[in-house]
Amino acid sequence: MNASTSSASAEPRSGDARFDLDGPVATVTLCRPQVLNAQTPALWADLREFGRTLPGDVRVVVIRGEGRAFSAGLDTKAAVTTLGELAAAPDADERIAGFQEAFSWLRHPSLITIAAVQGHAIGGGFQLALACDFRVVADDVAFSMAEIRLGLVPDLGGTKRLVELVGYARALELCVTGRRVAAAEASQIGLANVVVPREELDDAVKDLTAAVLEGPRDAVIEIKALLAAAAGHTFAQQEAAERAAQQRRIADLSGRGE
Template structure:
């Protein structure tokens, strides 16, 4: 398993746990963290096939990711800031497109870039002490790592505008109510809950999950007619896999499937 200066990797069961490991800065997205996230994705996309899901969390008890590294940003000019934002766009798009589910286990502050990292994940599980927000307007800025795109898609335009325009922070219970978080659990149970979901997913066809995720990502920007075409292609592609052959045969033969994973 690869080693990183700002990230810690561990595995439990079918899941790989990625911990952003900069607690002194509340796990802020420094240039070093962003570079390591890119390196992690390069590694996972080529060698991570043994894992059936990824869980992203933050080191320490206070913060998932507190946001961008404002000290570094303060030294940037506009072109450097653009490059920083585009690099994070690439990271979040790659996270969103991984062929396995990605769960954000939000254990504290998920503000600015932290909320945007969480939004790029398939599910958000939050500890009871977690909080979310896009507070960039307090710095005279706007979301730059995908928040103005993904937040409205997750919770709707009106609520997203209210959070972005006010810079307001919300607690995990409110995040659950508005559909930003999937679950809220005691902090001590957060990783175990995410692991349980990964194991539930690990029991089904890996190719079907990958097919479904690819199609859902593609559909995000499409109208219903175009999205239905994507779904039809995904259904046809799934039908040709050995997983589908085994799954259908097992159903007919009234036995549990043994998915080959291809």
């Protein structure tokens, strides 16, 4: 990410999204409501570029969709072309890695990312929501990992986060059946941080954003790093990581940090 400060609106090449910068908050709005914000490789290229050029003073990124759906997944017309190209491409692995980068930047250690999810969040839409740290969802939400219906697998980084959130058995069941998960179940199994009436979604996201921004940035970054690494650590390793992080915070607060 860039270190510069910005308050502006970026212009994506695809026209499938709108990128707005307002101080420490960046908002990505999928804007194809006529097709339930279905995604295309061109959109993924724009998302990837936005992540690469995001100003360094941005602390929170909000992902949202216009209209009645967050995102219905990969555009059916784009899917035919994309899958055909990948089948014959010697660099298919590299191309898919590029698609994944459109989602992976949302896990950057210096960012807190929030998905504001209403209506359908299907396939790639579900994985886009999963790429975020938090999911604030409307009571009309319907999550589904629908790739199985095309004989495909989720390949945009969603499988790891899904297992982290709901556990292996539940994640496997959702991926191999493609069934839809409504708001109440999403809250129960850990997919949703909070569920609100549809008309309260924007306010709930604003409240969460404000709460995140109240915490000192460096402390938030340290906490996110600690929690992200916790699953792969023993207790001794995690305690050592906590000690190191705390010493950095104490040094910073006392004016002795680098």
